[in-house]
Amino acid sequence: MYEALHLFALIPFPDIDPVAFAIGPLSVHWYGLAYVAGIMLGWLYARRLISNPALWKDGQPPMTRAHLDDFLVWAAAGIVIGGRTGYVLFYDLPVYAADPWKALQIWNGGMSFHGGLIGSTLAMLIFARRNNIPVWSMFDTVATVVPLGLFFGRIANFINGELWGRLSSMPWAIVFPTGGPFPRHPSQLYEAGLEGIVLLIVLGVLALGFKALRVPGTISGIFIIGYGLSRIFVEFFREPDAQLGYLLGTNWLTMGQVLSLPMILLGIWAIIRARRTAASTRAAAGKTDNPAKV
Secondary structure (H helix, E strand, O other), X not given: OHHHHXXXXXXXXXXXXXXXXXXXXXXXXXXXXXXXXXXXXHHHHHHHHHOOHHHOHHHOOOOOHHHHHHHHHHHHHHXXXXXXXXXXXXXXXXXXXXXXXXXXXXXXXXXXXXXXXXXXXXXXXXXXXXXXXXXXXXXXXXXXXXXXXXXXXXXXXXXXXOOOEOEOOOOOOEOOOOOOOOOEOOHHHHHHHHHHHHHHHHHHHHHHHOOHHHOOOHHHHHHHHHHHHHHHHHHOOEOOOOOOOOOOOOOOOOHHHHHHHHHHHHHHHHHHHHHHHHHHHHHHHHHHHOOOOO
């Protein structure tokens, strides 16, 4: 069976060095450049959003460009610290408990999106409150641009030959250098397409076409639901982490799916909350415009 699978691997793995370039003893990896590209492009996109008053309720953007410039450092810190902490806690705690120094060795890999989401959310909460920015509008602004970072991050995973998929006989299956001699699903590219391109387009249409940013919390809720559904779907093709394997004695349930389920529920709650808040605001405005006669 495995020999037959190997025959179906028609696409060779691209021979791309994980190190983009080196300057003396300093090596710059594609993974690091992916983080930089995602953050910088997201920052530029967010600046365009807040520069368009028509996208926001009452024509009032929730923050200034200066705020976004300052938030760059907060965003990077939240993503890196949260992502690393999440990986340590969710995926490989015994190893890092035995050698805590390894937890600080980010250059050796190991980042969790769910941890990065928690870290960046805390960064947004603190930053928004310090600068008197409406929290849900802050969430929406960032959520609209996050798929850019997800896209570049998954492409970097592919270049590194990591987080590959399960064995596959599909004609686009790939033999990864670190995945054994048999073809596997390029699950990193599936995630780049769903979490990155598809989600970026959906959120962009909602924000720019349907003016969803005028109802704070809507974009955030749809992003969380979209990511959760995408991740749960792709996990059926992605090889689970070796140290965890499948959960609860199944041959399909993974930690990625377990962590994504609460996200969907949280996203549904955010959308319901956003709609109820908008309805209450409209009702209050109607009473103000049409005071009852005494």
